[in-house]
Each structure stands twice: as structure tokens, then as C-alpha cells.
Amino acid sequence: MRQAIILATGIAAAILLSRNIYNIFLVMPDEANQGAIWRIFYFHLPAALTSFFLFYLGAGASVGYLITKKPSWDRVAAVANEIGLALALITLVTGMIWARIAWGIWWAWDHRLTSYLVCILLYVAYLMLRSAIDEPTLRGRLSAVLSIFASANIVLVWKSIEWYRTQHPGPVLSIRNGGGMAPGMESLAYWNVLAIALLMIAVFLVRLRQAEVQTEIETMRRYAHAA
């Protein structure tokens, strides 16, 4: 069943991504002020939104683990946070490349960029913590606490462009009362959010299966070494 879902979401993501890439590069005109570099937004935004979703999924699963102590919740949290971190890196790198053209600099220590960097560092710390502890219960408990703590920072990242006057552009999506995009441009961004999300569902399920096999191996190893 899981194999079928991985295959179906992978194929759907590939079809949707092909359609979107065609539209982004060949149909969509250059943005009036920014020119071609504007197109980076179509990967920057979906990567950011999907990373936020995965970090919250990780936090939710961590709460589930602390309440139930079931290892399956810990695995979901670890996988969600790991993939979320990869997407957060994409967001950061694409944002920096866009900034080099739009602002003339790679980086600015403004609220949005700094809070997002802190967010990334927290999830790097999360993965380091997990790899440093061998005992599964202690690893699960400590990493769950860190995952919940790290997810609190996402609110700051999300709201920073409304709360503070930052170098980063303010909200542009109409759902955030931004209204800075033409309707055709905005809908394509949502289509790419869907495509990236589908791709990440497939990756998530593959990685989750690996985490389950890893747990199985650890159990078998304990059995093999038991007297």
C-alpha cells in the first residue's frame, strides 16, 4: 500500500512539476521591476511553506511521542524535521541568490533572515542531538523537547515581515493581504507548492520506511547480543 502511495505521489509530483516548470520558464513573463530573477520565488516560497509544514508535523509528532511514548511518533518527528531542514536550506540558498540581484548583497541581518537562520541552526542541533544519543528512549524524549522548542521559532519567522520593518519584502500573497502579485503569477506559486508537497510526501514515506528498518535492526542487534 505504502509503495503504491510513494509511486502515485512521485508520478503526480513529476507531472505537476513538469507543467509548472514549463509555465515558469516559457509562459510567465519577466516581472516588471526584477526581470528573470523573479522566477526563483516559485521554488523559494514552496520550499519555505513545505518546510514550515514539516517542522510543525515534527512538533506534533514530538508531542505525540511525549504523551504516548510510542517510537513510531519519534520516527515521524525525526523524518519530518530532517526533510524540513533540507527544504529550509533550499529556501535560504535561493533567497540569498535572489537577494544578490534584488538588493545587491547576499545577506542582511534583518528579522526574517536571522530568525530563519536560527530556525535552521535549531534543526541542525536537533539532528546532531539524535545522532549523539544511542539509547532510544532518552533520544526520543530529549529530541522531542527540542523539536517542540524549535517549532516555536517558526511563528517568529512567519510573522517577522508583519511585525517588523525588514529588508525582506512584506507579504505578497493575497491570502496574507499582500496583494503584490498578478493573479496568474500567484496561482502558479500555489501549484508549485502542491508539486513540491507531493514530492516531499514521496520522500517522507521512503525515509520513514528506512527509519522503521533502522529500528528493526537495533531491536535485532539487541536480541543477538542478549545472553
Add this chain to the structure above:
Amino acid sequence: MDERNFTYMAYGFIAAWLIVVVYVLTLAAREKKLRSELERVRYMIEARDKKSS
């Protein structure tokens, strides 16, 4: 300016997809490692069971 704009756009897309590809490659490498680890542990259990019987 336009050419530089286009070049940086290409850098952005290459960087984004490179991170995805590197992550998928690490998944593939991890899959291979897990398979061999599973084989090894199964062999260890079989050897232990034979020894005890």
C-alpha cells in the same frame, strides 16, 4: 544587467535542485547501508541460534 539576472536565476534553480538531488542520493546510500546491515544482523542471529541449539 539582464544577462546577470538570468545567470543568477539559473544559479538559484541549480542550487535548489542540487540540494534535492544530494538528499535523494544520501537516501539511496542509506538504503544500501541498511540492507547490508540487516543481512549482517540476521546472520548474527542465525549463528547465535545455531550455537545455542
